[in-house]
Amino acid sequence: DTAVSQTPKYLVTQMGNDKSIKCEQNLGHDTMYWYKQDSKKFLKIMFSYNNKELIINETVPNRFSPKSPDKAHLNLHINSLELGDSAVYFCASSQVGDQPQHFGDGTRLSIL
Amino acid sequence: GENVEQHPSTLSVQEGDSAVIKCTYSDSASNYFPWYKQELGKRPQLIIDIRSNVGEKKDQRIAVTLNKTAKHFSLHITETQPEDSAVYFCAASRTALIFGKGTTLSVSS
Numbered sequence: 001d002t003a004v005s006q007t008p009k010y011l012v013t014q015m016g017n018d019k020s021i022k023c024e025q026n027l028g029h030d031t032m033y034w035y036k037q038d039s040k041k042f043l044k045i046m047f048s049y050n051n052k053e054l055i056i057n058e059t060v061p062n063r064f065s066p067k068s069p070d071k072a073h074l075n076l077h078i079n080s081l082e083l084g085d086s087a088v089y090f091c092a093s094s095q096v097g098d099q100p101q102h103f104g105d106g107t108r109l110s111i112l
Numbered sequence: 113g114e115n116v117e118q119h120p121s122t123l124s125v126q127e128g129d130s131a132v133i134k135c136t137y138s139d140s141a142s143n144y145f146p147w148y149k150q151e152l153g154k155r156p157q158l159i160i161d162i163r164s165n166v167g168e169k170k171d172q173r174i175a176v177t178l179n180k181t182a183k184h185f186s187l188h189i190t191e192t193q194p195e196d197s198a199v200y201f202c203a204a205s206r207t208a209l210i211f212g213k214g215t216t217l218s219v220s221s
Contacts, residue, residue: 101146
């Protein structure tokens with residue numbers, strides 16, 4: 001069983017569209033994260049949720065809206081997609097506090 | 113906020129040699145320092161981590177050292193093998209993981 005699973009794996013869409021990425025973890029972790037990895041491989045934290053509550057919200061455009069229906073799920077909705085949003089988006093989870101983070105396989109988003 | 117610098121950005125070694133990757137961090141309150149390995153097209157995977165109350169940690173061919181005073185930490189890989197070829201990321205955490213920009217390690221046989 002995959003510990004942290006993301007869907008879809010690939011997402012190709014046009015500028016201006018709205019899209020969502022889903023993430024689920026079956027590790028029983030309390031904290032979930034979204035990271036963006038750009039074309040230069042730089043990994044940057046976007047959001048972090050602890051037990052459904054937003055605890056980290058980095059300087060991300062408000063077109064990005066995370067939603068956590070329960071502590072095992074963290075989804076990412078993106079409005080009005082722009083060319084610069086093309087990247088790989090990774091979901092991760094961990095126990096609360098500074099604990100090892102487990103990453104999903106990533107969602108490769110390509111904006112045409 | 114935290115800033116993590118990582119060097120070198122690329123590293124090429126011969127099989128069997130050692131490889132060393134160095135990172136510095138800016139926030140003295142950071143207390144957790146993991147290292148991740150990312151193969152092409154794959155997820156980042158934790159290979160070793162160290163906490164601020166420990167100076168060194170070893171796991172088989174991999175070791176990490178931490179100097180809190182100087183605010184730097186290093187990854188050491190001994191007896192490198194071709195399968196060690198990947199991008200390696202250091203990170204520092206107080207409330208969130210802040211990653212370095214990565215080191216592309218190439219091990220040639």
